[in-house]
Ligand SMILES: [Zn+2]
């Protein structure tokens with residue numbers, strides 16, 4: 001039986017603290033160590049000390065996805081402990097290719113029809129956390145399907161994209177614990193972020209389709225407790241899955257209602273649904289709308305016609 005400890009680490013993001021999980025068994029492993037801030041580093045050291053463990057004891061760091069609130073501290077820990085970093089290659093790419101990443105993402109925002117002044121507001125966003133880097137770290141690429149073994153058990157690595165393309169979850173087949181990262185959260189539905197498709201240059205990933213089929217897959221798994229990336233642990237994962245499905249269903253309906261008035265672009269729809277968004281939240285609002293539009297187009301429920309570089313949508 002694997003001993004699991006939840007460590008609640010502060011972040012400067014509106015989502016609040018992030019959960020790191022310590023598997024205190026040989027080799028000592030941490031899932032998502034938290035953000036690279038002095039406060040988070042201090043919290044982590046203190047919490048480990050209270051569990052009679054030191055950073056130097058950690059031999060494996062598993063990263064669910066490359067968002068800085070989850071993975072920022074990996075470099076410090078890997079350096080101090082000579083630990084391996086286990087990460088999906090699509091997430092590792094983001095931590096290597098940062099300068100090009102922004103250029104890939106910009107055309108997707110432009111084709112939503114965002115006006116120049118709002119685009120500047122999105123471009124000016126400064127992250128509250130430094131961009132994490134895997135340079136110089138010993139990474140082991142995971143793609144899902146692998147098992148990592150411990151003295152007293154194992155964890156299966158599972159690929160659940162949608163919130164992020166290389167998002168990994170972990171499953172303990174003995175205790176039927178599921179470490180969900182940001183894929184399944186008790187209090188919020190994760191944003192299906194706009195992401196470039198590395199295999200089809202210039203195209204977006206079908207993030208919401210990936211996410212919804214992941215929910216179907218997760219439903220088939222026998223889980224006794226979910227250990228999420230934010231918020232408390234929970235066991236009624238089927239009802240959390242259904243809340244997620246209902247959220248997306250009502251978003252489809254809201255968008256089709258907005259299109260009753262006539263043809264609109266994604267920016268106009270997002271302004272109608274979320275009039276007060278500022279800065280980074282504008283990008284999140286656009287991602288939410290675009291993900292639903294993509295799927296409605298795919299299902300043949302709405303039409304998409306590009307005009308001068310902007311996509312316009314209308315009901316069928
Ligand atoms: Zn995330």
Ligand SMILES: [Zn+2]
Nearest residue numbers: 067069182229
């Ligand atoms: Zn998160």
